[in-house]
Amino acid sequence: MRVVNHRLIRDKDKPVPFEATPNQSGVITPRFLVIHYTAGRSLQSTVGWFKQKQAKASAHLVIGRNGDLVQMVAFNRKAWHAGQSSWNGMDGLNSHSVGIELDNAGELSRTEGGDWRAWFGETYKDKDVLTARHAHDGPGAAASGWHVFTREQLDVLTEAAAALHDKYGFQAVLGHDDIAPRRKRDPGPAFPMDALRARLFGRAADEGEPDEEVCETCGRPLAE
Numbered sequence: 379m380r381v382v383n384h385r386l387i388r389d390k391d392k393p394v395p396f397e398a399t400p401n402q403s404g405v406i407t408p409r410f411l412v413i414h415y416t417a418g419r420s421l422q423s424t425v426g427w428f429k430q431k432q433a434k435a436s437a438h439l440v441i442g443r444n445g446d447l448v449q450m451v452a453f454n455r456k457a458w459h460a461g462q463s464s465w466n467g468m469d470g471l472n473s474h475s476v477g478i479e480l481d482n483a484g485e486l487s488r489t490e491g492g493d494w495r496a497w498f499g500e501t502y503k504d505k506d507v508l509t510a511r512h513a514h515d516g517p518g519a520a521a522s523g524w525h526v527f528t529r530e531q532l533d534v535l536t537e538a539a540a541a542l543h544d545k546y547g548f549q550a551v552l553g554h555d556d557i558a559p560r561r562k563r564d565p566g567p568a569f570p571m572d573a574l575r576a577r578l579f580g581r582a583a584d585e586g587e588p589d590e591e592v593c594e595t596c597g598r599p600l601a602e
Contacts, residue, residue: 379538379540379541380544381453381541381542381545381546384452384453384455385449385453386439386447386449386453386538386541388447393449394439394448395448396448396449396450397425397429397448397449397450398450398451399428399436399450400429400430400431401428401431401433401434401436401457401458402436402451402455402456402457402458403458404456405454405456406454406455406472406473406474406475407454407474407546408453408454408475408476408546408548409474409475410465410471410474410475410476410548410549410552411475411476411539411542411543411550411552412460412471412475412476412477412478412551412554412557413478413480413535413554413564413571414459414480414554414564414565415479415480415481415483415484415525415564415569416440416479416480416481416484417483417484417497417564418481418483419483419498420442421441421443421448424440424479424481425440425448428440428450434458435458435461436451436457436458436459436477437450437451437457437459437477437478437479438450438453438476438477438478439477439478439479440479440481441478441480441534441535441538442481442531443481443527443530443531444528444530445528445530445531445533445534447534447538453476453542456472456473457472457476457477458472459472459475459479460475460477460554460557460558461562462558462561463554463557464557464558465550465552465557471552471557475552476542476546478535478538478539480527480531480569482525482565482568483498483502483525484497484563484566485524485563485566486502486522487522487523488523494506494507494525502525506525507523507524507526508523508524508526508567508568509521509522509523510522510524510567510568511567512563512566512567513555514555514559514563524567527565527568527569532570536574539578540577540578548578550575551571551574551575551579553565553569553571
């Protein structure tokens with residue numbers, strides 16, 4: 379993938395499908411990449427919601443669980459994905475970042491039958507759920523269920539993020555929970571943030587250490 383005129387282009391010069399959202403504003407110079415989960419039913423439902431003015435929210439890219447991609451805002455325009463946010467003394471990350479939404483049900487609750495339920499009623503089996511405590515919860519907090527990300531969407535995310543980093547030279551890759559920790563919990567503990575940062579910025583910090591075994595689905599170390 380590569381970026382041309384602030385649009386994401388796939389192989390053979392084929393642009394990623396573009397569905398414009400009205401929820402965008404002025405010109406920006408991206409300095410950060412911010413990762414979100416949609417907490418929604420599907421790629422299509424998220425794109426449809428972002429196309430409505432009443433949503434008052436959007437993202438530059440939405441990635442489906444099968445690896446499908448939709449771009450909704452040019453990368454040099456402000457998408458409304460971060461809300462009230464700050465990082466290292468900088469407020470309003472919408473003005474400084476590209477936002478990517480991953481189709482994912484997010485944090486889940488246990489049902490009486492032992493499955494896991496999303497806020498919108500869909501249920502999931504244990505094989506699709508990581509049980510973990512969010513890093514921002516206190517030490518005594520109970521673990522929650524988190525919908526795992528698929529290998530297809532993580533592979534596409536990594537490729538898109540690399541193309542964006544080549545173009546804009548990001549200073550950091552952040553989660554929504556990093557820039558709005560009192561309000562947001564996405565992308566949560568099922569997202570392999572360390573692995574993505576390592577792919578984009580290199581592994582100098584742990585060079586020479588043996589590779590860890592990781593979950594093939596969510597990318598997290600099996601020792602966790």
